[in-house]
Amino acid sequence: MGEEFLRAIRTDEIAPGGMKTVELNGREVVICNCGGTYFAIQRRCGHMNAPLEMGTLDGKIVTCGMHCAQFDVMTGGALSGPVPADLGNETPPPRIATMLRNVALQMQQVRTESIRTYETKVEAGWVLVAKP
Amino acid sequence: METEPRKKALQYFFEKIVGPMGFKFTPDEELKEFLLEQEVTLEAKHGIPFCPCQPIRRDRARDMQIVCPCIPFHREHFDALKRCWCGLFVHKDVTDPNRLPQLPPKDVGLG
Numbered sequence: 410m411g412e413e414f415l416r417a418i419r420t421d422e423i424a425p426g427g428m429k430t431v432e433l434n435g436r437e438v439v440i441c442n443c444g445g446t447y448f449a450i451q452r453r454c455g456h457m458n459a460p461l462e463m464g465t466l467d468g469k470i471v472t473c474g475m476h477c478a479q480f481d482v483m484t485g486g487a488l489s490g491p492v493p494a495d496l497g498n499e500t501p502p503p504r505i506a507t508m509l510r511n512v513a514l515q516m517q518q519v520r521t522e523s524i525r526t527y528e529t530k531v532e533a534g535w536v537l538v539a540k541p
Numbered sequence: 542m543e544t545e546p547r548k549k550a551l552q553y554f555f556e557k558i559v560g561p562m563g564f565k566f567t568p569d570e571e572l573k574e575f576l577l578e579q580e581v582t583l584e585a586k587h588g589i590p591f592c593p594c595q596p597i598r599r600d601r602a603r604d605m606q607i608v609c610p611c612i613p614f615h616r617e618h619f620d621a622l623k624r625c626w627c628g629l630f631v632h633k634d635v636t637d638p639n640r641l642p643q644l645p646p647k648d649v650g651l652g
Contacts, residue, residue: 467553468553470553486543487542488542488546488550489542489550490588492588493588493589
C-alpha cells in the first residue's frame with residue numbers, strides 16, 4: 410500500500426524562497442518553496458525548538474532566526490550549530506552579563522540535531538505532504 | 542554535524558559573496574576541499590569559519606577581519622596578489638593559481 414499524502418497548501422500561496430507553516434495530522438510542518446520545488450520539514454529547530462519559518466530560506470538551506478543554526482531542507486541534516494553571541498564591543502550591564510553567561514553555559518550543552526523531513530509532491534496546484 | 546554537507550553549504554554561501562567582488566573559488570580542487578574542511582573544523586570549534594591560514598588572536602575586532610571570506614578587509618592586498626592569503630579564492634581570470642606570487646603587503650606597495 411502506498412504512502413498517504415495530505416493536501417498541505419496551494420502552490421501559489423508561497424513565493425519562491427518563502428516558507429509557510431501548516432498543521433497536518435496534528436503536526437506542525439513548514440513547506441519550503443525552493444525555486445518551485447517544494448520541501449516539507451518539521452517546524453521546530455533542531456537546536457532550541459524555535460519556529461523555522463521565522464528564519465530564512467536560501468537555496469535549500471534554512472537558517473533559524475533564533476541562533477542561526479542551519480539545516481538542509483532536502484535531507485533535514487544539521488549543517489551548523491548556533492553562532493556565538495555577538496555583543497561587539499558593548500559591555501552589558503552586570504545583571505544582563507550574568508544572565509548571558511548562564512545562557513551561554515547552558516547552550517554549550519545543547520546539541521543541534523537534524524530535523525525531520527517529509528516527502529512532498531505537487532498535484533493539481535496543491536503541495537501534498539506524506540502523512541506525518 | 543557532518544563535514545561534507547557543511548562544506549557544500551559554505552561553498553554555496555561564499556560563492557554568492559565573492560562573485561560580485563570579482564573572485565571565484567580556486568580551480569585547484571584539492572586545495573579548495575582541504576581549506577573548506579579546515580574551515581568546517583574551525584567553525585565547529587569556534588562557531589565561526591575563520592580563515593584557516595591566520596591565527597586567532599582573541600582580539601574580537603581583529604579576529605572578525607579573518608572570518609572567511611575576508612576579502613573586504615584585505616581587498617587591496619588580495620587584488621595585488623589576485624588571490625586571498627590561503628588561496629581559497631582567486632580573481633575570476635586566474636586559471637593557474639600555482640603561478641601566482643605570494644608577496645607581503647610592503648612588496649606590493651601597501652603597509
